[in-house]
Amino acid sequence: MRIVPVPCLSDNYAYLVISGTGEAAVVDASEAAPVRDALRREGARLTAIWSTHHHLDHVGGNGELAAGGAIEVVAHVSDRGRVPAQTRAVDTGDTVRVGDVEAKCIHIPGHTLGAVAYYIQAGAERVVFTGDTLFCAGCGRIFEGTPAQMHASLERVAALPGDTRVFCGHEYTANNLRFAVHVEPSNAALVRAQARVAALRARAEPSVGTTLDEERAENPFLRVGSAEIRATLGIAKDADAVTAFAAIRAAKDAF
Numbered sequence: 001m002r003i004v005p006v007p008c009l010s011d012n013y014a015y016l017v018i019s020g021t022g023e024a025a026v027v028d029a030s031e032a033a034p035v036r037d038a039l040r041r042e043g044a045r046l047t048a049i050w051s052t053h054h055h056l057d058h059v060g061g062n063g064e065l066a067a068g069g070a071i072e073v074v075a076h077v078s079d080r081g082r083v084p085a086q087t088r089a090v091d092t093g094d095t096v097r098v099g100d101v102e103a104k105c106i107h108i109p110g111h112t113l114g115a116v117a118y119y120i121q122a123g124a125e126r127v128v129f130t131g132d133t134l135f136c137a138g139c140g141r142i143f144e145g146t147p148a149q150m151h152a153s154l155e156r157v158a159a160l161p162g163d164t165r166v167f168c169g170h171e172y173t174a175n176n177l178r179f180a181v182h183v184e185p186s187n188a189a190l191v192r193a194q195a196r197v198a199a200l201r202a203r204a205e206p207s208v209g210t211t212l213d214e215e216r217a218e219n220p221f222l223r224v225g226s227a228e229i230r231a232t233l234g235i236a237k238d239a240d241a242v243t244a245f246a247a248i249r250a251a252k253d254a255f
Contacts (some may be wrong), residue, residue, distance in 0.1 A: 013168070025048035093105070134166060137171065
């Protein structure tokens with residue numbers, strides 16, 4: 001299995017999941033042309049589109065890529081009619097395949113009600129595609145769900161094995177880390193993360209692909225129990241996790 005990030009639009013990522021047979025799925029086809037270019041460059045054949053949610057900057061290329069071919073277009077069951085060219089509806093517990101690669105579907109509502117993650121374990125390699133729910137060092141805005149739903153969805157993803165690599169929908173990591181340092185300035189892991197991301201971006205390389213272990217150490221939205229974050233934002237020590245999460249999300253919205 002190979003994972004190939006494909007920059008799209010201004011700061012989006014689509015991803016090719018290329019199986020050992022040369023068949024490929026694209027996760028979040030923002031636009032068609034960069035995906036087609038990447039498929040040609042990698043010598044892969046597109047057989048599936050896996051959409052994490054219905055927003056146009058994640059599905060704008062679906063129709064063009066699916067036209068004229070036997071392409072399975074996957075999205076959550078609740079997104080029927082909102083995801084272009086959708087042919088299959090999935091929910092938690094369902095699996096999708098491309099060649100010899102299988103992905104498990106996980107419903108993660110919050111950013112949108114139909115958000116879904118795709119988790120792959122291929123040998124010793126584990127990856128999860130999280131769309132705009134879990135970002136590297138951050139999380140998405142809550143447009144359709146509730147703070148409780150978003151918090152639960154993040155916890156669901158964070159419960160995957162710690163070496164799972166996170167591939168999210170946008171190149172937001174540097175800005176997310178600036179906020180993380182603002183709310184938890186004594187966290188040494190954040191200093192290391194900023195240096196790592198700065199080096200990657202200086203080489204024009206994606207910052208995505210962090211592990212869940214790194215996210216647990218760096219991501220304020222997975223650290224709602226942090227005493228320092230709570231003190232910085234005036235969150236009561238005894239506030240429950242959802243209340244703390246909502247306060248952190250509101251602070252990030254205004255940052």
